[in-house]
Amino acid sequence: MELNSPRFINRGNATTTLENCMNGNRTMPPKNGQEIETDTKAVKMVQQALVDLGYLTTYDEVDGQVRTKNKQCDLPI
Structure with missing residues (x-):
């Protein structure tokens, strides 16, 4: 499956990373810890x-670090 939101497409390797996560081919952060x-x-x-x-709740949370709060967002699926 490919991302189709303009927010996420055509962002180079970051798009590939997200697509790989979405398709179950990797995790974020990677299991190897790097x-x-x-x-x-x-x-x-x-x-x-x-x-x-x-x-x-705040743009201060946009820092690129995976935190418990990011993982626990109650997203509708």
Whole structure:
């Protein structure tokens, strides 16, 4: 499956990272514990979307770090 939201497409390796996560081919952060610049960009893209949608309360939380609060967002699926 590919991302189709303008918010996430055509963002280079960050888009590939998110698509791989979405398709179950990797996790965020990676299981090997190595975070790379692409991961930080991908996390920021998702955090920004969560703030815009009201799931995170402040733009201060858009920092590229995976935190418990990011993981626990109650997203409708």
